[in-house]
Amino acid sequence: MNSSRQKQPILEVNNLHVEYPVNFRGGFRRQKKQAVNGVSFTIFPGECFTIVGESGCGKSSIIDAILGFVKIKTGTVLFEKQDLTKLTPKNFRKLRPKIQPVFQDYNQALNPHQRIEDIFRETLPKHLLESQTDQLLSSVGLSKEIIRCFPHQLSGGQKQRVVLARALSVNPALLLLDEPVTSLDMSVFVQIVELLISLRKTRNLTFLLVSHNLSIVHLLADRVAIMKNGQFLEQQPLTTLLRNPKHDYTKNFINQITQL
Amino acid sequence: MKILPQKTQTNQSMTSGCITIGLVFIFLLLGPLLTPINHTSQNLSASLQPPSSSHWMGTDYYGRDVLARLVFGGRITWIIAIASTFMAVNIGTIIGLFSAYQGGWIDLIVMRLVDVMLAFPKLFVVLLIVGLGASSTSLLIWVLALFSWMEIARIVRSEVMSQKNRTYIKSVRALGLRTPRIVFIHILPNVLGPVIVSSVLLISTIILVESSLSFLGLGVQAPSASWGSILNDGRIDPLGTWWLSVPAGLLILTTVIGFNLIGNGLHKQLDLKKIV
Amino acid sequence: MLNGIIRRILSAIPTLLVGITLCFLIIHLAPGNPATRFLNPSQTAATQEIIRERFGLNQSLPIQYFHWLKQVLFHFDFGYSFYNGKDCTEVLISALGPTIILSFWALVFALSVGISLGIFTALRADTHVDRVINSTMMIFLSTPAFWLGLMFIGLFTIHLNWLPGSHLHSLYYDQLDSFGQLLDSVRHLILPVFTLGLPLAATVFKYIRAGMIDALQSDYTLAARARGIRQSTILWKYSLKNSLLPLVSLLGVIIPALLSGAVIVEVVFALPGVGRAMVTAVFGRDYPILMAGASLAFFIVILFNIVADIFYRILDPRIRNSAGGL
Numbered sequence: 081m082n083s084s085r086q087k088q089p090i091l092e093v094n095n096l097h098v099e100y101p102v103n104f105r106g107g108f109r110r111q112k113k114q115a116v117n118g119v120s121f122t123i124f125p126g127e128c129f130t131i132v133g134e135s136g137c138g139k140s141s142i143i144d145a146i147l148g149f150v151k152i153k154t155g156t157v158l159f160e161k162q163d164l165t166k167l168t169p170k171n172f173r174k175l176r177p178k179i180q181p182v183f184q185d186y187n188q189a190l191n192p193h194q195r196i197e198d199i200f201r202e203t204l205p206k207h208l209l210e211s212q213t214d215q216l217l218s219s220v221g222l223s224k225e226i227i228r229c230f231p232h233q234l235s236g237g238q239k240q241r242v243v244l245a246r247a248l249s250v251n252p253a254l255l256l257l258d259e260p261v262t263s264l265d266m267s268v269f270v271q272i273v274e275l276l277i278s279l280r281k282t283r284n285l286t287f288l289l290v291s292h293n294l295s296i297v298h299l300l301a302d303r304v305a306i307m308k309n310g311q312f313l314e315q316q317p318l319t320t321l322l323r324n325p326k327h328d329y330t331k332n333f334i335n336q337i338t339q340l
Numbered sequence: 341m342k343i344l345p346q347k348t349q350t351n352q353s354m355t356s357g358c359i360t361i362g363l364v365f366i367f368l369l370l371g372p373l374l375t376p377i378n379h380t381s382q383n384l385s386a387s388l389q390p391p392s393s394s395h396w397m398g399t400d401y402y403g404r405d406v407l408a409r410l411v412f413g414g415r416i417t418w419i420i421a422i423a424s425t426f427m428a429v430n431i432g433t434i435i436g437l438f439s440a441y442q443g444g445w446i447d448l449i450v451m452r453l454v455d456v457m458l459a460f461p462k463l464f465v466v467l468l469i470v471g472l473g474a475s476s477t478s479l480l481i482w483v484l485a486l487f488s489w490m491e492i493a494r495i496v497r498s499e500v501m502s503q504k505n506r507t508y509i510k511s512v513r514a515l516g517l518r519t520p521r522i523v524f525i526h527i528l529p530n531v532l533g534p535v536i537v538s539s540v541l542l543i544s545t546i547i548l549v550e551s552s553l554s555f556l557g558l559g560v561q562a563p564s565a566s567w568g569s570i571l572n573d574g575r576i577d578p579l580g581t582w583w584l585s586v587p588a589g590l591l592i593l594t595t596v597i598g599f600n601l602i603g604n605g606l607h608k609q610l611d612l613k614k615i616v
Numbered sequence: 617m618l619n620g621i622i623r624r625i626l627s628a629i630p631t632l633l634v635g636i637t638l639c640f641l642i643i644h645l646a647p648g649n650p651a652t653r654f655l656n657p658s659q660t661a662a663t664q665e666i667i668r669e670r671f672g673l674n675q676s677l678p679i680q681y682f683h684w685l686k687q688v689l690f691h692f693d694f695g696y697s698f699y700n701g702k703d704c705t706e707v708l709i710s711a712l713g714p715t716i717i718l719s720f721w722a723l724v725f726a727l728s729v730g731i732s733l734g735i736f737t738a739l740r741a742d743t744h745v746d747r748v749i750n751s752t753m754m755i756f757l758s759t760p761a762f763w764l765g766l767m768f769i770g771l772f773t774i775h776l777n778w779l780p781g782s783h784l785h786s787l788y789y790d791q792l793d794s795f796g797q798l799l800d801s802v803r804h805l806i807l808p809v810f811t812l813g814l815p816l817a818a819t820v821f822k823y824i825r826a827g828m829i830d831a832l833q834s835d836y837t838l839a840a841r842a843r844g845i846r847q848s849t850i851l852w853k854y855s856l857k858n859s860l861l862p863l864v865s866l867l868g869v870i871i872p873a874l875l876s877g878a879v880i881v882e883v884v885f886a887l888p889g890v891g892r893a894m895v896t897a898v899f900g901r902d903y904p905i906l907m908a909g910a911s912l913a914f915f916i917v918i919l920f921n922i923v924a925d926i927f928y929r930i931l932d933p934r935i936r937n938s939a940g941g942l
Contacts (some may be wrong), residue, residue, distance in 0.1 A: 147514055176516035188507040193529040203515055243511070250515055456634050459917040460910075463876035464894065468906055469642060471898030548760050552880055555762045556895060571763060575884075578770030585770070589763035596758035 088161070090254055090286050091123040091146070096155035098141045115141035117310035118155075123254070128280070128287040128300050130318075132333065133307035139290040143256045146288075147181060148172055159254070177203075177250035184259035186239040190231035196242055197227040203249050216245040219282075221275060237268035244275070248283065257289045261296055273299050294336055306330045354605025360598035364591065368418060371411030379408035380563045391583055398583035400573045406583055413565035414591060420481055420566070421546045427485035428546075429539045432492025433528075439493065440500035441523055451497070454490045462487055463549055471558045480559055484546050495538055499531035533610040540603040544596045551592050567592050621926055628918055635918065636688065639910040640681055643903060684907070694908035699900045704908040708890060712912075714784055715889035718808055718881065719874050725813035726870075730820025731863075735856065737821075738828030750825070757818035761877050765811040765884035772807060780804050782886040808885045812877045816870060823866055827859030834858075861931055867924040871917050 098116040115138040123129045131139045144150045146157055148164060157164045159179060164172065183189050190199070200213045214224050220241040231239060240260065247255060260276070261269045273296055279285060291297055297304060297318075305315035306329065313327045325331045375396065383403035391398045397407035439450040469483045503509055504527070512526055553559030554568030555575075562569070567588045574584025659667075668674040675683075687693040694704035733753070737746040773781030780786065786800050831837060832855050840850050879891030886892070890909060897905040 461872040461875040578766040
């Protein structure tokens, strides 16, 4: 891990604040809910940075903010030295393939009206479509028979593999994993985690993992940030954190891991 | 939302609705074979004749064949209803998509306009415009469409709003696809279900409004006919001249029920809970 | 709470302004010209000019609009009828009486029949009784009101001669004692109220039945049953309360439908209400009455929308208790 520290960071988030308007019927006054309240972190190429916290603590909002799906109140998001918050929509769109998300709800992650082959038709060049689709599918452990299927004909694990293949189809550098295995069955869970580990090696990927599931954190994470109420309580390499937690809140988490 | 027919379940209201509409359609299509008489040819000596072998459905004041007028008037009613529904659905879908995807103050203004237009009693306004203008069929179609698109726009907007934050839309946005592609390829097909259901129900509503207008003498004008105007001919003595008032009324009723049944059937088939 | 109600009322002001502007535009941009009603080729150009000036029709549309708006907003003056020169406000206020009586009783009929049948069938979902009532209601929902009215008149007035089929009172109304007058009015109202109320009852029925069935199958009802709470308590306290709530917002849909229906029913039954006045005005190209009537109808709908919203907020705890809500 020390070697990666000397490289240029791939993603740098500084003092990020995100808030959501909370609307109610017909009212004029808009209320705001603070989701992320001054968060900073840096991710280096090849590592897996993990944000751990209870649901509702604002971890998913960080992913939405990096992807430009929510308005950032203050703060900067630097991807390979470029500030995403200052890009024009057009330039941001061109940069998007570099950062790909994988979400928790695999049931909703695929367009129900699109066959699997059509998903890849959207991003892959035409002359390479067939060969690259086969290659992508086999790299996530799917057979090519499923390309004529609609999403609802696939199992949960298969869907999540398709989601991964779709993300990989645009050659990303950074994967944002938002609870990627939480809704899967235990056996499938292990398979997908193993897949993620091997993909990270073969494709030279960087991960930003967000989870409250401690088994995956244990298996994947290099550095861990503990998040509560929109703020980081502490961030440490996983081993340091396990050995020497600073906050009581963190200690509770670690107790849960060791009990597993 | 599931649009793909996953289980072919017997859907009673769908079946009976399709049969009803099919029968009325066949009547309108093959009607001229039943009666050789032109729907406008008058014969004042045979005024208000009850049904007989030469006029199966009797005659009206001017001695015109009622069966021929029912067929002709029905075609007009159907054409007006389907044409204005078609336009209303297009207008509503485009405005709804636009409003939802633009968001911000554009969305606010468009939705306020929808609220305002929904607050007008539909028959009231359509009656005004059609009554003041020289009532022509094309004006009628336009006006009916212009005051019917709001509900479609609302449904499309709320569906797009809920789809917009779905994971799959976030995912394809992250892939770097262009906005028009996301809207038309990914969002539109997924909001079509509720739109289809409400358009079928809209046909019913428009038939009721059109026949009310024609009944008041403000819709389809003589010598043309619609089911509403035929009914108006029988208003002096509704049961005495039952061949003028009963068949036309039953045809309106049957058509409206038919489309409502199909709408409800589709609603069940598509497993939609949101719209009414 | 009070704050919110005031805010809701204030937020209706722009809506109202846009609405009456739309009324003006619709009427003035509709094909056909108000002046044509009074002009004919036999008049000299000078006469025609005087007529135009007399009704302010020689000015540009924006000036006509602002003049009209000023009169409406500051003097509540909608001008005078082209037809008989009466004050539009007076004409409409006198026509409002029959419309309100008709609509009120139709609404009472629709709500009582719709709600009670809705509950009745929801408790017997998928039995024969349920299916029969449900189909009957479906038929009423699809029946054109004018046809229903005609059939009623044909059967009960002309054929059986049980009930009167037109006007608010009989000709000899003034000679009756007060009980006789009441009876006479009631007899005149029965057919119009049924005609207007039955399709509405079907709408209410549809919502209540669906809402009740949902509520009866919901987890909180099952949990209440599991706790051993009495069936009647569950019914009244849990299911009905939750299925009535959508009805309040349905009011916003029912009121325009009621006004549209009133037009038809008033024409069919020759009742001197707003709807009939409007139809007469359309045929007579009586622009001031039309603008006043359209604005009035719009105002009534907005008013009931506000009332429905306020009720909704009072009844729905999710909104009532939300921070800053209402």
